[in-house]
């Protein structure tokens with residue numbers, strides 16, 4: 001069904017995904033038979049538990065007392081004045097405990113795991129933020145935790161590797177293929193296949209087989225719910241634009257869904273890396289085609305045989321050859337616009353936000369900030385609300401080593 005007007009989205013979350021986990025033609029569940037049972041168990045448990053007052057109240061308490069929610073919305077006055085008249089605002093998910101939005105779904109998934117009587121949480125990580133968040137959830141709930149991480153990312157995101165280990169997780173290096181996020185997902189899936197009776201696979205984004213795209217979106221929606229109310233309280237109106245970076249799509253889904261029925265332009269920002277050539281970016285919606293990977297159907301960067309193509313972004317959390325199925329759907333129906341930002345633009349944004357506002361953004365989030373900077377340079381009025389999905393402490397060593405000469409005086 002094609003939805004043309006923002007008001008068509010008032011009942012959107014009740015209608016999407018459908019009972020087969022589909023967002024239009026995307027999503028679904030492509031699994032070996034033995035895992036179908038495990039995913040059915042997760043799906044049934046989620047559907048019954050997520051409506052129970054006990055689960056909702058416990059999650060609310062965790063968000064307030066442990067995570068420090070609500071995170072604030074912040075007006076970047078200095079940066080906005082520097083660029084012109086358009087006003088830039090940030091939803092400060094970098095201030096969520098552990099420094100990124102990832103904890104929003106990890107605490108939900110951890111709570112679900114305890115309801116299911118599971119003993120272990122398994123996941124992959126790219127930038128290490130999901131790994132840190134899941135290790136934190138495991139420590140909180142008293143569960144074991146195995147995190148699969150590509151060797152390239154282990155080197156690039158060393159501080160997060162240390163954090164995961166200190167939190168008690170096992171970090172398992174992945175050494176095949178490009179040794180980054182896609183391979184880490186492959187390995188985590190393989191491990192889960194052996195342990196699904198006692199473990200739960202907590203996918204790091206709004207992707208994977210049903211019910212994960214829905215579950216992660218639902219847990220992340222707190223970001224947009226808070227932001228909408230906070231922005232309205234601050235300014236009395238809606239922002240003109242809401243934007244977020246898109247890797248797998250969890251922070252973007254959380255930010256966008258509560259704004260779908262509002263008169264707001266919504267923009268997802270993909271990583272254009274070094275440029276348009278195959279292997280130089282990870283812009284799955286911009287260049288991808290429909291296909292199946294890791295148990296779900298969506299836009300994928302793939303070759304003519306349907307094999308995933310090599311991907312790259314300076315931001316480890318964005319270099320995945322696919323995107324969550326809900327984003328594929330929102331793109332096709334035209335409700336969300338997907339644009340892109342290069343490594344160089346993201347790096348400029350990283351330093352501008354640091355120097356003009358005293359906020360060091362994660363390289364992933366810098367893509368959304370870069371889009372806002374571009375928007376503010378080209379629009380003489382209005383406002384743009386950015387989901388600042390995480391903080392950049394994990395990226396500082398890498399940035400200084402590779403970009404220090406250019407940006408440091």
Ligand SMILES: Cc1ncc(COP(=O)(O)O)c(C=O)c1O
Pocket residue numbers: 100101126127128129130204205206245246247248249250251252316317318362364365389390391
């Ligand atoms: C801070 C931050 N933002 C964004 C992302 C991208 O993930 P997603 O698209 O699921 O929000 C990551 C992934 O690691 C991240 O660490």
